[in-house]
Amino acid sequence: MLEIAGLEAGYGGFRALHGVALTVRAGEAVAVVGPNGAGKTTLMRVISGLLAPVAGRLAFEGADLAAVPPHRIVERGIAHVPENRRLFPRLSVEENLRMGAFAPASRPHFTERLEWVYSLFPRMRERRAQLAGTMSGGEQQMCAIGRALMSKPKLLLMDEPSAGLAPVIVDQVFDLVRRIRQEGFTVLIVEQNVRQVLELVDRAYVLEVGTIRRSGSAAALQADPAIREAYLGI
Amino acid sequence: MKAGWPLLGAALLLPPFLPISDYTLHIIILVLLWAFVYTSWTIMGRFGLVSLGHGAFLGLGTYVTALLWNHYGLTPWAGIPLGVVVAVAVALVIGYPCSRLKVVGHYFALVTLALTEVVRLSIVAWRDVTGGSLGMTPNAVPPESIVALQFTKFTWYWVALGVWALGLVVWHRVDRSMTRSAMDAIADDETAAAAVGINVTLQKLLVTTVSAALTAFGGALIGQYQMYINPDTMAGVGVSLQIVFAAISGGMYVILGPTVGAILTIVLQEFLRVLFGTRCIGAAATIYGIMLIVFIIFMPAGICGVIVARMRKRRAVAAAAPAAG
């Protein structure tokens, strides 16, 4: 479904990703894990069209993604839950969700999708008229995920959905991700919380200083001594 | 409050029939026409696209119309649409790169400020055709000419009222549109807006186009009404500041805000004119600048914004009182 090969990207003269290769097949959940500054967010930004790559191949369902602007990428079926959620604080919860269905193809389905997101996250229905910036961190994350789901994406990108949340809330967020998987969504998730994310994905890539160091099934990585030492603290 | 609107509407039908002086009617017409221009500015200004370039759109609308009439005898019915097209084209030529290169905030204000001065200086420099800094007068025909768009004050009142109402309708429709939420989202977080699928550039150009087109239209009508246009009062940084001041002081998030701003600026302008004579044309820009700063610091929501907030508060208190008692 998503194929990336030889990807180079960065900021100005600084290269944050070196020859990254990665694939996601339809129906899979794949994680990219790695320490701070490894380039995980950069990778997500390239996939969603926010950052133009310097070199490499990106294809989604066989079609090239290079030089496609972000709103067109959403239309093609890739939605992005950005790092730090980035809701629109001066819009209500419902308006935030509406923005997720802004693409012309999504607009006619707004009401039905809204109902669907509310049924997934009943809390959002209670908060529908509240300004998004005034909710708790966990609720904001829920809203950010809901906003991305409003475009009914084929592939959902999630950038550290558990970051900055209290441990109890982190568990809830991972439960949400699990539910989204059960709904049949293909998911590419970036996490620093390696232990928990490996519990819920099929495969994972380990990204360190802009390069994929290791990859494999979640079970294989959980069993890998190097991973256990560096990321699982065992 | 709801009952107030029809009352206000009915009151607006009265002025031409009241025993008021010609001068008072003139001031009311000016307020309505300028209120339309200020309302047009807020259509983009309320989203953080603070344009100091509206003097340019106003000038283009008014000069294109008047020049085509004087030099080619082209009726304003064709001249105004052409002026609007020219203004929109200029707005897009400036707006597109600004959006792509993410020129926002102060930088956007500066770029548009430069634009407005370029238009003013061009009018001044092209003296043989435009009359330069002395201004120009559209060739007059006997009044109540539909073709020449030259009327008596009595008729102009109705034209001004209709145009003003049109501005409010457009403002209201924008306020209720998806574009408003999208533009608020862009103002909050442009990158996140793009990431969720909003075509940022398209949305910005959409409000810019509407705003510039209406402003050029308003400018052309003001020129037709006054029958005299001048690069200092219809283009350049002076008018741009006046527009921004009126919109901000009245309140750009409330439908009648720019109208209140128009009452304030027109009355202020007349007051200064009586006080200092025509020498104050330069002084007006300075005064607008100073008052703008005062408003931005002490009353950023503008007069109407403060009134609406007060009313909401009072209503909330009134609603809470029976529950508490």
Ligand SMILES: Nc1ncnc2c1ncn2[C@@H]1O[C@H](COP(=O)(O)OP(=O)(O)O)[C@@H](O)[C@H]1O
């Ligand atoms: N906007 C930016 N400008 C310049 N450098 C950046 C920018 N964003 C990130 N970087 C750098 O790129 C590298 C990768 O960052 P990032 O992709 O955010 O990593 P991660 O998400 O894995 O923590 C880091 O060295 C970071 O300092």
Ligand SMILES: [Mg+2]
């Ligand atoms: Mg990151």
